[in-house]
Every structure is written in structure tokens, then in C-alpha cells.
Amino acid sequence: MNAYAVAAAVTDPEMPMLTLEDLGVLRDVRAEGSEVVVTITPTYSGCPAMATMRDDLVHRLSEAGYAARVRVSLTPAWSSDWITERGRAALRAHGLSAPGPAPRHDGPVALNLLPTRRDATCPRCGSAQVELTSEFGPTACTALYRCTGCLEPFEHVKEH
Amino acid sequence: MTATVTDHDNAYADLLGSDDAHWAFGHLPEIQQGEDPLAGVDTTVPAGLDPAGLAAYCLFLGDDALVMSHRLSEWCSNAPDLEDDIALANIALDLLGQARLLLSRAAAADPSVVPALPEGSPVPAEDALAFFREARDFRNVRLVEVPHGDFGHLVARLLLFATARLAAFERLTAHADPVLSAIAAKGVKELAYHRDYAARWFVTLAQGTDESRRRLLAGLTEVWPLQAELVATYDVAAETGVVLDEVLAAAGVDRPAVGPMSGHGHTEALSRMLAEMQVVARAHPLGTW
Numbered sequence: 001m002n003a004y005a006v007a008a009a010v011t012d013p014e015m016p017m018l019t020l021e022d023l024g025v026l027r028d029v030r031a032e033g034s035e036v037v038v039t040i041t042p043t044y045s046g047c048p049a050m051a052t053m054r055d056d057l058v059h060r061l062s063e064a065g066y067a068a069r070v071r072v073s074l075t076p077a078w079s080s081d082w083i084t085e086r087g088r089a090a091l092r093a094h095g096l097s098a099p100g101p102a103p104r105h106d107g108p109v110a111l112n113l114l115p116t117r118r119d120a121t122c123p124r125c126g127s128a129q130v131e132l133t134s135e136f137g138p139t140a141c142t143a144l145y146r147c148t149g150c151l152e153p154f155e156h157v158k159e160h
Numbered sequence: 161m162t163a164t165v166t167d168h169d170n171a172y173a174d175l176l177g178s179d180d181a182h183w184a185f186g187h188l189p190e191i192q193q194g195e196d197p198l199a200g201v202d203t204t205v206p207a208g209l210d211p212a213g214l215a216a217y218c219l220f221l222g223d224d225a226l227v228m229s230h231r232l233s234e235w236c237s238n239a240p241d242l243e244d245d246i247a248l249a250n251i252a253l254d255l256l257g258q259a260r261l262l263l264s265r266a267a268a269a270d271p272s273v274v275p276a277l278p279e280g281s282p283v284p285a286e287d288a289l290a291f292f293r294e295a296r297d298f299r300n301v302r303l304v305e306v307p308h309g310d311f312g313h314l315v316a317r318l319l320l321f322a323t324a325r326l327a328a329f330e331r332l333t334a335h336a337d338p339v340l341s342a343i344a345a346k347g348v349k350e351l352a353y354h355r356d357y358a359a360r361w362f363v364t365l366a367q368g369t370d371e372s373r374r375r376l377l378a379g380l381t382e383v384w385p386l387q388a389e390l391v392a393t394y395d396v397a398a399e400t401g402v403v404l405d406e407v408l409a410a411a412g413v414d415r416p417a418v419g420p421m422s423g424h425g426h427t428e429a430l431s432r433m434l435a436e437m438q439v440v441a442r443a444h445p446l447g448t449w
């Protein structure tokens with residue numbers, strides 16, 4: 001297997017249904033001399049999964065016979081728009097709701113006093129009758145929702 | 161009966177096997193580079209920027225995030241409900257992440273800011289800055305260090321802090337240091353959520369019951385004298401004023417008629433907070449975590 005394929009198959013430690021490639025965290029894999037250099041970008045500043053991602057990448061590449069090094073890139077900042085279609089499908093298949101388009105702003109970030117409006121649907125029953133429970137979920141990147149159709153709670157990966 | 165007693169008489173030993181990788185702490189990863197949040201980032205200070213000035217500025221931004229994060233983490237298991245407990249922990253985690261990046265950036269720009277530790281100490285620069293400096297060397301504003309009160313106090317403090325910091329970070333995305341501008345660009349997305357969270361609670365408490373409004377106003381009056389230092393330090397008085405007026409108008413609340421707190425430096429509360437935050441790290445300067 002080539003080095004890119006090995007790196008692309010490593011999964012996120014907190015959302016293991018997503019590969020780092022599908023999450024948009026994997027930015028580049030290239031040979032530099034005898035080394036493979038993998039570039040990743042953090043999702044959130046405090047994301048506790050970064051160290052694990054780094055370790056997993058080095059381990060998996062080393063198992064495949066590559067001497068690997070991980071480089072962190074902070075620019076451009078990660079956006080939930082980088083989650084691939086395959087990643088979004090995997091999220092839904094595992095009961096999570098995928099993010100809508102990330103907010104864009106040219107001027108100052110506008111204050112938002114009302115609950116964020118999203119076109120989220122229940123990943124279990126497909127109902128659009130859902131309500132936000134909290135903008136902050138069990139991991140840094142998710143919000144909490146409840147479906148008013150089937151009454152199940154679910155997590156929504158936040159626009160970022 | 162002759163029980164087969166395991167080495168440590170540990171009922172859980174068999175569950176764990178011999179693989180230590182499941183421990184968050186006490187497991188030494190083979191890849192030591194994993195600890196520095198700026199590992200693999202080019203931290204060369206651009207020509208034309210004063211490294212000492214850049215380091216001092218990053219220390220102030222990092223200390224504010226670190227101290228505020230600690231105060232927010234004190235809410236863990238004390239918030240009014242589980243959702244807000246989780247929300248505050250998330251906000252604290254975002255700020256801790258910002259603090260790690262900023263303290264690391266300060267150390268890389270000017271290594272002389274990092275306190276000296278005993279020979280052979282494995283403590284990384286960010287931890288040396290967080291755990292081995294005295295209160296007088298912290299650059300944070302007083303708003304983040306005062307002890308937490310009730311939830312109304314928390315909402316008022318978080319609103320003032322997130323509003324000023326977001327305005328400052330929006331401007332810092334254009335900073336000449338590419339590392340600081342990248343940290344700011346990430347931070348803007350996080351702080352926007354923090355500010356909205358605090359602003360919504362501010363309006364909710366103000367428009368809720370007599371008791372919720374009374375407590376919010378008491379909290380606001382208590383933290384308001386510390387707002388002048390905050391916006392002066394971040395140099396965002398105008399931007400912050402516009403947003404706060406929008407929130408106050410929606411909440412039907414007037415600006416408190418209290419003047420700014422005089423003086424500068426720190427309150428006693430910071431020393432007490434640091435004593436708790438730093439005690440374990442200081443007891444084991446050669447420890448590996």
C-alpha cells in the first residue's frame with residue numbers, strides 16, 4: 001500500500017467512523033528524502049485527539065514500512081466544510097448529523113442571540129422536526145439535538 | 161480456601177492485560193514530539209518583529225486563556241444542568257487549547273521567558289510557563305482571575321471576556337506573525353460560539369424571573385469595574401461597546417453605573433488559584449505525565 005493510502009485509512013480517535021482524510025484533517029502526504037512527512041491540521045485549538053492522531057499515523061506508517069514524521073499546519077484553519085461526502089454519509093450511518101455549510105463573514109462576526117438555525121434532520125428517522133438541546137456536546141465538535149418525532153437525542157457535528 | 165491471589169490483589173488486573181496504551185496518563189508514548197502543540201510548525205519570528213515584544217504579547221493572550229479556562233473548569237459538576245456543565249467544560253477546553261498554543265508560541269519566540277527548571281526536567285516550555293511562574297509574572301487581566309460567583313456572575317463575566325477577546329482575535333488574524341495569526345483564525349471560530357452562548361444566557365436570565373434578573377444584574381455590577389482594563393488591554397473598546405449595547409438592549413439592561421476598578425497588577429485571588437493549579441507540577445519538577 002502506498003503511504004497516502006495508509007495515512008488516509010487512519011481514523012479519528014473520537015469519531016472512529018471517520019478517517020482523518022474524510023474529516024479533512026489530513027492535508028498532505030509526501031516523501032522527503034527517506035522519510036514520509038504527513039501534514040495534518042487540528043480541528044479545535046483544544047482538541048485532545050491531536051496527540052493520538054499523530055501517534056496513530058506514525059505507528060500505522062511504520063507498520064507499513066515507512067519512517068514517518070507528522071507536521072502540523074495551522075493555516076488555513078480547519079473547516080467542517082472539509083468533511084467529505086463519504087465522511088458525511090459515515091456520520092449519518094452512525095447516528096450523527098452532518099454539518100451544514102460553515103458560516104462565512106467578511107466583516108465582524110455577527111452576534112447571534114437566537115438558537116442557531118440548521119437544516120438538520122434526525123439521523124434515525126429522518127424527521128426534520130428536531131430541536132437544539134445545547135450548542136456544546138460531548139466532544140468539542142458536536143452540538144446536542146433531540147428529535148421531536150421519534151424523541152431520540154442525537155449529536156450534530158457543528159459548522160466550524 | 162487457598163485463594164489464588166494476583167500480584168497486587170487487583171480484581172481488575174485481568175481486564176487490562178499487559179497493554180498500557182489505554183491509559184491517558186502514565187503511559188509514555190514512543191513519540192515524544194507529540195506533546196508540543198506547535199510541533200512541526202515553523203516558529204521563526206519574521207524579520208521586523210521584535211521577538212521579546214511578540215513573546216510578551218502572546219504571554220498576555222495565553223495567560224488570559226489559561227486563567228479563564230481554570231475558572232470555567234471550576235464549574236465542572238456545578239452548573240445548573242448537565243448541558244451547561246458540558247458547555248462550560250467545552251469552552252474551558254477551547255481556551256486551554258488557545259493557552260497551550262500561545263504559551264508555546266511565546267516560548268519559541270523568546271526562550272528567555274521560560275522559567276529555569278532543574279537539570280533533566282522533562283517539563284515542556286508551555287508547562288513551565290503555566291506551572292512554574294509566580295502570580296506577579298502572569299500577564300492576565302483581573303477580570304479572568306476573580307473567584308467565580310453564581311451562574312449570573314459567570315454569564316456576565318463570560319460575555320465581557322468573549323466579546324473583547326473575539327474582537328481582538330478578529331484583528332489578530334492579520335498579525336505579521338503567521339503563527340499568531342493562525343492561532344487567532346482558529347480562535348475566532350471558537351470564541352464566536354462562546355460569545356453567543358453567554359449572550360443568549362444573558363438575555364434569558366434578564367428576561368426570566370425576578371430572581372434570575374436580580375442575580376444577573378448583581379453579577380454584572382460586580383464584574384463591570386473590571387471591563388475597562390480588559391478592553392484597554394485588548395484595545396477593543398469601540399468594537400466591544402457596539403456588541404455589548406446590542407446584548408444589553410435585547411436584555412433590557414442598562415450599563416451598570418459603577419466606575420472602573422483602580423490600580424493594576426493582580427488581586428489576591430490569582431495567587432490562591434495558582435497555588436491550587438500548580439501544586440502537583442511543582443511537587444514533581446522531574447515528573448513525566
Ligand SMILES: [Zn+2]
Nearest residue numbers: 122125147150
Ligand atoms: Zn427521529
